[in-house]
Amino acid sequence: NAGVTQTPKFQVLKTGQSMTLQCAQDMNHNSMYWYRQDPGMGLRLIYYSASEGTTDKGEVPNGYNVSRLNKREFSLRLESAAPSQTSVYFCASSFTTANYGYTFGSGTRLTVV
Amino acid sequence: AQSVTQLGSHVSVSEGALVLLRCNYSSSVPPYLFWYVQYPNQGLQLLLKYTSAATLVKGINGFEAEFKKSETSFHLTKPSAHMSDAAEYFCAVSDENSGYALNFGKGTSLLVTP
Numbered sequence: 001n002a003g004v005t006q007t008p009k010f011q012v013l014k015t016g017q018s019m020t021l022q023c024a025q026d027m028n029h030n031s032m033y034w035y036r037q038d039p040g041m042g043l044r045l046i047y048y049s050a051s052e053g054t055t056d057k058g059e060v061p062n063g064y065n066v067s068r069l070n071k072r073e074f075s076l077r078l079e080s081a082a083p084s085q086t087s088v089y090f091c092a093s094s095f096t097t098a099n100y101g102y103t104f105g106s107g108t109r110l111t112v113v
Numbered sequence: 114a115q116s117v118t119q120l121g122s123h124v125s126v127s128e129g130a131l132v133l134l135r136c137n138y139s140s141s142v143p144p145y146l147f148w149y150v151q152y153p154n155q156g157l158q159l160l161l162k163y164t165s166a167a168t169l170v171k172g173i174n175g176f177e178a179e180f181k182k183s184e185t186s187f188h189l190t191k192p193s194a195h196m197s198d199a200a201e202y203f204c205a206v207s208d209e210n211s212g213y214a215l216n217f218g219k220g221t222s223l224l225v226t227p
Contacts, residue, residue, distance in 0.1 A: 004156075033214075040122070042203060042219040043157075058214065090156060101147055102215060104156035 002026050006091050006105035013081040013112045021076040021108050023091030031094045032074035033058075033102065034066060036087040043090065049074055081112045115140040115206045119218035127226050132176075132191040134221050136204030139185065146187040147205040147215065148178055157203065163187060174198070199225045 007022045025032065030051050035043040035058075045058030049068040063085060065077045074093075078085060088109050092102035120135040138144055145164050149157040161172025168180040178189045187204060204218040 035217075040219060043217040045214055045216075048214065092157075101159050101162050102157075104149075104158070106156045 004091055004093055004103050004105035006089075006108050008108060009106070011108065011110050013078075013110065015082060015112060017081050018077065018079050019081065019110075020078075021089055021091075021110075022073070023075065023105060024073045025091075025093040025103070026072065027093060027095075027103065028071070029093035029095050029103070030071070031096060032068065033092045033094075034064075034074070034076045035090045035092065036060065036085075037090060037107075038087050046076065046089075078110075081110075083112045086110060086112045114216075115144060115208050116216055117146075117204045117206045117218040119202075119204050119221050121221055122219065123222045123224065125224040125226060126194045128196055129193050132189070132194045132198065132223065134189040134202050134204075134223065136178075136187045136189065136218060137185050138187060138204075138206045140206060140208045142208045144206050144208045146178075146180060147207075148172065148176070148187075148189050149203045149205060149217075150174075151201040151203065151220075153200075160189070160202075194223075194225045196225050196227070199223055 004025045033048040034046040044060045047066040049055045052071045067075045088107050091105040094102050116139045118137045147162045148160040151157045161170045163180045171177045176191045201220050203220050205215045207215045
């Protein structure tokens with residue numbers, strides 16, 4: 001039972017490059033989320049998808065786009081990476097609302113130089 | 114909007130001592146409260162959650178937390194710390210108004226000394 005799988009685990013980008021972070025869950029969860037984690041800042045919500053076919057902005061959406069490809073997959077795209085986007089990115093999923101708690105992936109450590 | 118404040122970014126305890134990690138919340142409606150743990154270079158793991166049932170919630174690894182509405186608190190405790198408890202701990206809140214978003218505190222790093 002894999003849970004939430006994120007790829008890649010590590011990535012180094014040059015400023016201005018683009019990339020897509022992939023996330024897939026196999027728990028038949030309806031809701032999926034992308035967070036970034038920075039030292040001393042906790043986790044901040046970037047985008048979320050309450051159900052297949054819907055996406056909404058979170059606290060820090062600027063510079064990112066998302067796609068809910070199907071019920072299992074939720075990708076995060078950086079169109080033009082900036083050093084401020086250096087962070088650890090976590091994908092999470094939940095059955096319905098967040099009140100059930102999340103299952104987290106193991107994270108993607110992204111460095112933008 | 115709901116929010117949580119974790120008091121103390123770093124807490125140090127001796128092995129065998131009581132662990133107390135503090136979390137206060139702000140919510141205009143009854144909240145749902147969570148504690149997560151993050152071990153180095155790993156994702157977050159749910160320790161326990163409060164969803165309006167019993168106010169004393171027991172979680173994994175011997176941790177528990179008590180919801181106190183009058184104090185707007187949800188502190189995490191463990192009677193006896195183990196070396197393996199060293200990790201980052203996050204308190205989080207959501208409520209009916211937040212719909213689908215969990216708001217996390219900034220985290221407390223727990224150090225356990227021999």
